[in-house]
Amino acid sequence: MGGFGNISLGLVVGAVLGTAYALALSLPTRDAGAAADRAMTAAAFGLPIWGAVNVILLPLLAGQTPHWTAEGMRGLFPALVGWLLFGFALGLLTTGAVRLAERLFGATPTPPEPVSPEVKTCVVILGGGFAGVTTAINLEKEFRDDPSVAFTLVSETNALLFTPMLAEVAASSLEPTHISTPLRSSLHRTRVVRAQVAGIDLENRRIKLSDREETLPYDHLVLALGAVSSLPPGDGIAEHALEFKTLADAIRIRNHVIDAFDRADAEPNPARRRALLTFVVAGGGFSGAELVGALNDFARGMLADYPNLSVDDLRIVLVHSRERILPELSASLADYALERMRARGVTFELNARVSAARPGVVVLQRMELEKTDATKKPEPV
Known part of the structure; x- marks a missing residue:
């Protein structure tokens, strides 16, 4: 701290930096070697502080240019050692202080693990086209403050297709990626299931999927399956x-x-x-x-x-x-x-x-x- 040239100023800066050290470092654990890890971490902060304070700030306050040269930095080497020792000692002291406080006043309570809210309502949307995706987006907005409502969207593809520009893809003026957007990038709360719908069990309120044994339960069902071309059989x-x-x-x-x-x-x-x-x-x-x-x-x-x-x-x-x-x-x-x-x-x-x-x-x-x-x-x- 001798680089400050003033003991009072050095003490004030040391107190401020000590408080910043303690706040920046996480609470020490009870693991073996935790004190040494904390001390080494605190000491590592000494290098950037030495560069900011002794190399740049103090010379500027004294009306001088920063000590960028090798000779100037060699002259400040004792200050660097002081900062490293200061950080190392501060890490050990804060660890000891925390351990002492825990013995006197009890250990710091561990915050409880966040509990996921119970899902009470399941909404299943069948179809990943404009209607299905728009429905999911609006439902997410409507129930953004109600985590008890869960959404699932079932689609044959994993992307929303902008069908009005299909002709441009067929004519090679646009690439396929230019007219499709991944569903998961548009839907933040909705679970996306890529599968074909094999059937709906209305009595038990479950969706049967064609490529898996899993069935999807639902409380509310949205049908947004669109349409398929009607091609009469027998005429080729x-x-x-x-x-x-x-x-x-x-x-x-x-x-x-x-x-x-x-x-x-x-x-x-x-x-x-x-x-x-x-x-x-x-x-x-x-x-x-x-x-x-x-x-x-x-x-x-x-x-x-x-x-x-x-x-x-x-x-x-x-x-x-x-x-x-x-x-x-x-x-x-x-x-x-x-x-x-x-x-x-x-x-x-x-x-x-x-x-x-x-x-x-x-x-x-x-x-x-x-x-x-x-x-x-x-x-x-």
Whole structure:
């Protein structure tokens, strides 16, 4: 402490630092060697304090420059030894003081282990799409101060898929990771179970999972399973058509288009080459219209990489059962979209349905405008 040049100032600084040492160090344990560990830890603080106080602070207070040079630091070496001894002694003294206080006044009570609140209500959400995840997020907010309510979300995948941009993945303009968010990063209190639902035991209030023996109990059940495509059996559509609903579907379509181009590039027969580069999209709603537009741009952009193929070999066809596409929009907007895509090379087959499919063949059924167009059915459970 001699580096201070003033005994009173040294005592004040020593008292302040001693208090800081005691507060910074954890209470000593009763393990063998605890006193030595505490003393060595306290001594280690002496080096940075020596650098801050003796090398920098005191010279600045005296109107001098800090002692950065090796010669200047060698002159302060006794102060460094003093700080190290001060810390070592302080560690031993505080350990002894704590032990003495425990003998006189009793040991410091150990804080009780936190007790997890009893879960009284189980909410199970089936489905990891927009509806299921939004429900879980809002329930977490609603019951954020009530730990007795537990949430479980069952999903076939571990990520929330932004389905409006599936067409961009199918057309290779976006990577799959760009439109999917891990469920666990969005849900903080909800347990995420990746599994398929095999059934619901309404009487016993339990969820049966297809790939495990575990069943999930519930007090409240939310069904947010979405829908699956309704493909009538027996006409070959289910066997030969590519669905467009999941991330895997979009990747499969993209790979199929690339494979078709590679096969067409090696095909010498013009008719066969044209058949390989004919792509048919059934359904002219939002998803179908966006997919056919994205595939058209994707395929025409690929022609530059295949010198053996020409634009006349490529056909992108949209089949729709009504007299205009995009029935969700006004007639003027739908007509504008149709004309723009037609100008870019898309072929439209309106008032027609895909009635059957065989390898390399799509059978269309001409029809009058119908009032209903049920292409989806509820998710089976």
